[in-house]
Amino acid sequence: xxxxxxxxxxxxxxxxxxxxxxxxxxxxxxxxxxxxxxxxxxxxxxxxxxxxxxxxxxxxxxxxxxxxxxxxxxxxxxxxxxxxxxxxxxxxxxxxxxxxxxxxxxxxxxxxxxxxxxxxxxxxxxxxxxxxxxxxxxxxxxxxxxxxxxxxxxxxxxxxxxxxxxxxxxxxxxxxxxxxxxxxxxxxxxxxxxxxxxxxxxxxxxx
Amino acid sequence: xxxxxxxxxxxxxxxxxxxxxxxxxxxxxxxxxxxxxxxxxxxxxxxxxxxxxxxxxxxxxxxxxxxxxxxxxxxxxxxxxxxxxxxxxxxxxxxxxxxxxxxxxxxxxxxxxxxxxxxxxxxxxxxxxxxxxxxxxxxxxxxxxxxxxxxxxxxxxxxxxxxxxxxxxxxxxxxxxxxxxxxxxxxxxxxxxxxxxxxxxxxxxxx
Amino acid sequence: xxxxxxxxxxxxxxxxxxxxxxxxxxxxxxxxxxxxxxxxxxxxxxxxxxxxxxxxxxxxxxxxxxxxxxxxxxxxxxxxxxxxxxxxxxxxxxxxxxxxxxxxxxxxxxxxxxxxxxxxxxxxxxxxxxxxxxxxxxxxxxxxxxxxxxxxxxxxxxxxxxxxxxxxxxxxxxxxxxxxxxxxxxxxxxxxxxxxxxxxxxxxxxx
Numbered sequence: 001x002x003x004x005x006x007x008x009x010x011x012x013x014x015x016x017x018x019x020x021x022x023x024x025x026x027x028x029x030x031x032x033x034x035x036x037x038x039x040x041x042x043x044x045x046x047x048x049x050x051x052x053x054x055x056x057x058x059x060x061x062x063x064x065x066x067x068x069x070x071x072x073x074x075x076x077x078x079x080x081x082x083x084x085x086x087x088x089x090x091x092x093x094x095x096x097x098x099x100x101x102x103x104x105x106x107x108x109x110x111x112x113x114x115x116x117x118x119x120x121x122x123x124x125x126x127x128x129x130x131x132x133x134x135x136x137x138x139x140x141x142x143x144x145x146x147x148x149x150x151x152x153x154x155x156x157x158x159x160x161x162x163x164x165x166x167x168x169x170x171x172x173x174x175x176x177x178x179x180x181x182x183x184x185x186x187x188x189x190x191x192x193x194x195x196x197x198x199x200x201x202x203x204x205x206x207x
Numbered sequence: 208x209x210x211x212x213x214x215x216x217x218x219x220x221x222x223x224x225x226x227x228x229x230x231x232x233x234x235x236x237x238x239x240x241x242x243x244x245x246x247x248x249x250x251x252x253x254x255x256x257x258x259x260x261x262x263x264x265x266x267x268x269x270x271x272x273x274x275x276x277x278x279x280x281x282x283x284x285x286x287x288x289x290x291x292x293x294x295x296x297x298x299x300x301x302x303x304x305x306x307x308x309x310x311x312x313x314x315x316x317x318x319x320x321x322x323x324x325x326x327x328x329x330x331x332x333x334x335x336x337x338x339x340x341x342x343x344x345x346x347x348x349x350x351x352x353x354x355x356x357x358x359x360x361x362x363x364x365x366x367x368x369x370x371x372x373x374x375x376x377x378x379x380x381x382x383x384x385x386x387x388x389x390x391x392x393x394x395x396x397x398x399x400x401x402x403x404x405x406x407x408x409x410x411x412x413x414x
Numbered sequence: 415x416x417x418x419x420x421x422x423x424x425x426x427x428x429x430x431x432x433x434x435x436x437x438x439x440x441x442x443x444x445x446x447x448x449x450x451x452x453x454x455x456x457x458x459x460x461x462x463x464x465x466x467x468x469x470x471x472x473x474x475x476x477x478x479x480x481x482x483x484x485x486x487x488x489x490x491x492x493x494x495x496x497x498x499x500x501x502x503x504x505x506x507x508x509x510x511x512x513x514x515x516x517x518x519x520x521x522x523x524x525x526x527x528x529x530x531x532x533x534x535x536x537x538x539x540x541x542x543x544x545x546x547x548x549x550x551x552x553x554x555x556x557x558x559x560x561x562x563x564x565x566x567x568x569x570x571x572x573x574x575x576x577x578x579x580x581x582x583x584x585x586x587x588x589x590x591x592x593x594x595x596x597x598x599x600x601x602x603x604x605x606x607x608x609x610x611x612x613x614x615x616x617x618x619x620x621x
Binding site for chain 1: 257322335339355407408
């Protein structure tokens, strides 16, 4: 099994869990859980594949992805009430999903021999768009755009790190590991320690 | 005219009527009516065609679809005030659109020889995504995700019924009729009699 | 540089500025600015290219578009506080972006020899969809659907004017200039003088 396939599986599984958790906040039924889980799980990768004209779209060529997402939805439907703070769990699961999906996007674009800018963008699209679709459809404030948190920034830094490291080594495992570690470190640091970039202020204090 | 073409026409027409009804709730002008009607009418089928890489997208190959959607928008613009309860009408029209669009998606995927999982998914995408786009763009609570109603479930059951029946008969008309009937029966039963699946509850009563 | 390339560049630049302005209303950080700017800048054209199956999508073939959008985001991040009324600026910039993006869509479809209906639709998709994505993602009321303003109507009229003029002249510069001028005149007239079409009223006065 190639690194890309493995990353796709992992990101589908974890994103599906986050989708099902959002569905639990909306008190949907079991099919609604599966629907949101699948949308979140394959949304970013689907957009990546449509943009890169990869054919077929990854989950059309292998329906296992959908079955995994449905299994994740089922699991959350029957166990989410055991969790103390579902929103906290959602945030942390989402950080892992991001840290797996960004290298998945990077890997897909690199395999096709795309330029550095495109590789970075595909990493960001794959990492951020599934969660964005989940939040837009379920009418939550998109995590992607939450003020004062690193999210798109973490995806950007991870993808950039991958492109930088790829200049020095041809080993995809090292490249993807650096990508995942950078992405997750920044996102987790933002969640745990409040790391952030300065946000825009309409009236900044004069320096 | 093939069954698929006929189903596409019917689903475009009925979804366009629902789109125009939502536009009337937003008090848009006539071009706004046509815009929302077209988005709703072709949204699901377009996503299906892009995912399956069908070329060209169905309404690009035959602009009649767009003209039908615009005619539907015009009709609603001038007659919607005659209707007692527009929201009730919207719900019921939407149920017919769903029951026509799901077999349209199923039929397109079957014609391409896709596997059972993909056929079911394409039925759900074609049936649910146009209405979802309509509701997201117009800032309505998506019908797809409304609590305590069968919607995605109806689409899922209809598509599953089609795949099951297709194992026993090669006649597409029977397959598509079973699909449409199952979908509509579940959706209509949910609207008329409150049929539902148990929804997720954060603190379920102990059994 | 072809007229289409030039139009794409200009619409990317101006739409990116509007995206960054919306990001400033959401008080995002610098990467958030770039994200919303890129989404707005390439959203409409990307949808156009995916629908028309143009390959590769315009910004994948030439990453300069993304760099331009990021530069625009940077500019707005550091200068937006100098502007008296950011929303007013946003509306007017958006009108210019619309007037450039509609001919960009029209031009792409005409180059491919599409029929008149498709050309008009691609003009509308390219012009309206980027701004719509921006507003949906950032949870603003979509400009596209704002009551009592010409927006989709302006795009429609501009694209229709282009198709009409193209029957009499083969010079793409004239066609695209008429398209841009018509679009902008209607949109600007709506902003400045309140031009509008009659909107739907649930209970219209009897005539």
